Amino acid sequence: MENLPQYRKLYEVLRKRILTGVYQEGDLLPSENELSAVYEMTRPTVRHALETLVKDGLIFKKQGKGSIVRKPPQNIGILSIAGTASAVGVRYLKTDILQKPAVQAWPEDFPFELSELEQESGCIYMERLRYVEEEPVFYDINHLPNIYLPRIAQRSFENKSLFEILRQNYQIEIIGGEQKLKAVKPTVKIGQLLHLKPGQPVLYMERKLTTNKENFHIYSTIYFNSEKHAIFGTF
Amino acid sequence: MENLPQYRKLYEVLRKRILTGVYQEGDLLPSENELSAVYEMTRPTVRHALETLVKDGLIFKKQGKGSIVRKPPQNIGILSIAGTASAVGVRYLKTDILQKPAVQAWPEDFPFELSELEQESGCIYMERLRYVEEEPVFYDINHLPNIYLPRIAQRSFENKSLFEILRQNYQIEIIGGEQKLKAVKPTVKIGQLLHLKPGQPVLYMERKLTTNKENFHIYSTIYFNSEKHAIFGTF
DNA sequence: TTTTATAACTTGTATTTACAAGTTGTGTTG
DNA sequence: CAACACAACTTGTAAATACAAGTTATAAAA
Numbered sequence: 001m002e003n004l005p006q007y008r009k010l011y012e013v014l015r016k017r018i019l020t021g022v023y024q025e026g027d028l029l030p031s032e033n034e035l036s037a038v039y040e041m042t043r044p045t046v047r048h049a050l051e052t053l054v055k056d057g058l059i060f061k062k063q064g065k066g067s068i069v070r071k072p073p074q075n076i077g078i079l080s081i082a083g084t085a086s087a088v089g090v091r092y093l094k095t096d097i098l099q100k101p102a103v104q105a106w107p108e109d110f111p112f113e114l115s116e117l118e119q120e121s122g123c124i125y126m127e128r129l130r131y132v133e134e135e136p137v138f139y140d141i142n143h144l145p146n147i148y149l150p151r152i153a154q155r156s157f158e159n160k161s162l163f164e165i166l167r168q169n170y171q172i173e174i175i176g177g178e179q180k181l182k183a184v185k186p187t188v189k190i191g192q193l194l195h196l197k198p199g200q201p202v203l204y205m206e207r208k209l210t211t212n213k214e215n216f217h218i219y220s221t222i223y224f225n226s227e228k229h230a231i232f233g234t235f
Numbered sequence: 236m237e238n239l240p241q242y243r244k245l246y247e248v249l250r251k252r253i254l255t256g257v258y259q260e261g262d263l264l265p266s267e268n269e270l271s272a273v274y275e276m277t278r279p280t281v282r283h284a285l286e287t288l289v290k291d292g293l294i295f296k297k298q299g300k301g302s303i304v305r306k307p308p309q310n311i312g313i314l315s316i317a318g319t320a321s322a323v324g325v326r327y328l329k330t331d332i333l334q335k336p337a338v339q340a341w342p343e344d345f346p347f348e349l350s351e352l353e354q355e356s357g358c359i360y361m362e363r364l365r366y367v368e369e370e371p372v373f374y375d376i377n378h379l380p381n382i383y384l385p386r387i388a389q390r391s392f393e394n395k396s397l398f399e400i401l402r403q404n405y406q407i408e409i410i411g412g413e414q415k416l417k418a419v420k421p422t423v424k425i426g427q428l429l430h431l432k433p434g435q436p437v438l439y440m441e442r443k444l445t446t447n448k449e450n451f452h453i454y455s456t457i458y459f460n461s462e463k464h465a466i467f468g469t470f
Numbered sequence: 471t472t473t474t475a476t477a478a479c480t481t482g483t484a485t486t487t488a489c490a491a492g493t494t495g496t497g498t499t500g
Numbered sequence: 501c502a503a504c505a506c507a508a509c510t511t512g513t514a515a516a517t518a519c520a521a522g523t524t525a526t527a528a529a530a
Contacts, residue, residue, distance in 0.1 A: 005513060031480060042515055044279075047481085055290070063481045064522030179468055182461035183418035183436040201418040201436030206465075226417035230441075233414055240483060266510060277485050282511085298511045299492030 006041050007048035013039075014049065018058050018069055029059060029067040099127035101155070103146050110143070110219075112208050117215045118145040124152060126162075129193060136194050137229060143219040162218075172216065177209035186223065194225040203231065241276050242283035248274075249284065253293050253304055264294065264302040334362035336390070338381050345378070345454075347443050352450045353380040359387060361397075364428060371429050372464060378454040383407065397453075407451065412444035421458065429460040438466065 004012070017023050030038070035046045050067055053059045059067045106114060106123045123143045130138035142162065149170060166172040184204045186196055194202065203224040208217055224231060239247070252258050265273070270281045285302055288294045294302045341349060341358045358378045365373035377397065383405055390400060401407040419439045421431055429437065438459040443452055459466060 007513075028480095033480085042517095043481095044516090045514060048513085050481095051286075061481065062522085064479085064524080066480060066523095180465040181416070181438060181468075182465045183438040183459075184461070185434060185436060199420060199434075201420060203416060203418040203438070224418075226419070230415040230417045233416075242483075263510095268510085278511095279486090280484060283483080285511095296511065297492085299494080299509085301493095301510060 006039075007045050007052070010035065010039055010041065010046065010049040011052045014053060015056070015058060018053075023069045025069055027069045028065070029069065031066060096129040096131070097126065098129055099125060101126045101152055106143070111206055111221075112217075112219055114145075115215050117147070118217070122146045124149065132229060135225075135228070137225050139190060139193050139223040141221040145216055147213075147216060166211075166218075173212045174209050174218070175212055177207055177218075179205055179207040181205050190223050194223065196225060197227065200225070200227050202226070241274075242280050242287070245270065245274055245276065245281065245284040246287045249288060250291070250293060253288075258304045260304055262304045263300070264304065266301060331364040331366070332361065333364055334360060336361045336387055341378070346441060346456075347452075347454055349380075350450050352382070353452070357381045359384065367464060370460075370463070372460050374425060374428050374458040376456040380451055383448055383451060401446075401453075408447045409444050409453070412442055412453075414440055414442040416440050425458050429458065431460060432462065435460070435462050437461070 014023075014029065023029060029035070029050075032043050032046045032050070035041075035049075036043045039046070050059065050061065053067075054061060057070060059069055061067050101124050103122055104125050106119065122145075124146050126142050128138070128140050128142070129136050130140070152165075152170075155165060155169070163174060166174075182204045183201050186194070186200075186202045190196070190202060191200075196202065203222075203226050205220070205222040205224065207220045207222065209220070210217060249258075249264065258264060264270070264285075267278050267281045267285070270276075270284075271278045274281070285294065285296065288302075289296060292305060294304055296302050336359050338357055339360050341354065357380075359381050361377050363373070363375050363377070364371050365375070387405075390404070398409060401409075417439045418436050421429070421435075421437045425431070425437060426435075431437065438457075438461050440455070440457040440459070442455045442457065444455070445452060
């Protein structure tokens, strides 16, 4: 944990402070010179850390002014990089685990192509139903390869983002991905799960997320009730 | 045009070579040392240019290996930055202009907040219907402020991306944006335009794109028939 | 009072240098 | 022939330094 490169350590410090609200929207971060003095690194190294934060959308920079903290929901959401938790701009999103993480074989009709390593190692499967203001909004089905994840089946996922757990406990970061989006008529099951009104369509998403671990991808199928909420994203 | 920073010049050169196919998918770019020798700049400067290409998704890097060109469609599509033209993975997308670019006042019920400058200058309005394989798929309504755009109403938009025209003729680049997505039941008008089957929902998008010109945003409302196609995006 | 100039900040660009770490091909050694 | 070691590449991290360019507050001048 502590043999991270210097720029990365500063990045983690600043990231935490932004996410926990020490620095709030619109605040200026300490200047690059200040940071380099305080954390005893050169300005290029500080800049490297700040560039990473810019890439994350956590800050933006203005020449002559400083590094400015962006609004907290970030909404890097479902459309660019993070998990569903930040996608609707609501931080407290209750989660029901319909199917706890369990090891099984990959489905026959799996819509994505799998590498050999992924194929061999089997998959971890989980289903979740996520609520906004007591109403079910997201239903998601997730498949991940059963590698790098000791004891994942024992972990509690209640009210924690899958992505946070992967990040904190397994040092797995999402670095990219692809997705397909459609508007579809829900099946009866989906309609019941999401408490859909008759005739209400759902937003359907298929996603493949790439991580910093080779051969480790996260596959998700998501159904979203867009009657009262919309998927919001910045890029 | 020629007083760009050095790293930017190299970026433009490499970008063009990738987009025109001089470097193809999977190709290795010249090494950082080669580039710094050939273009007479230091390696940090070369790296700055390459980082920009990585951010664009045009290349990715692998330590010990090199900088590798990514697959050409990029699919930065509708979900991250470009226009609708690259979103379905189909390059030839026929376009009907239902409403030629015309100057008018901003609508009363415009869903986005406008700056004073935008408010004053009036807006350019256009509607398009875009086809994939002879079937209507996209219906989009666009509003842009009437600044920086001399003679835009006279230009032909047939089979050209609005974004290409803005980039080539007005040096306007999209640098970010936000969007909202929903699955909705179509109105009768939308149903007719997109040749929807009864009961077929549509994907609805509201987008606000930010450009390199201050106060110049592009506002789009998009209806997408996702029966046969899906919106595809990488990030 | 209003305007203008300036100084003191900020980030942006660029050079030079050094070593670490991952990849690959080419040897040598068993 | 196969396995290993190594050299020669690649990108990654980091230092120290310099000046350009944009922003802002302050002080001087109109």
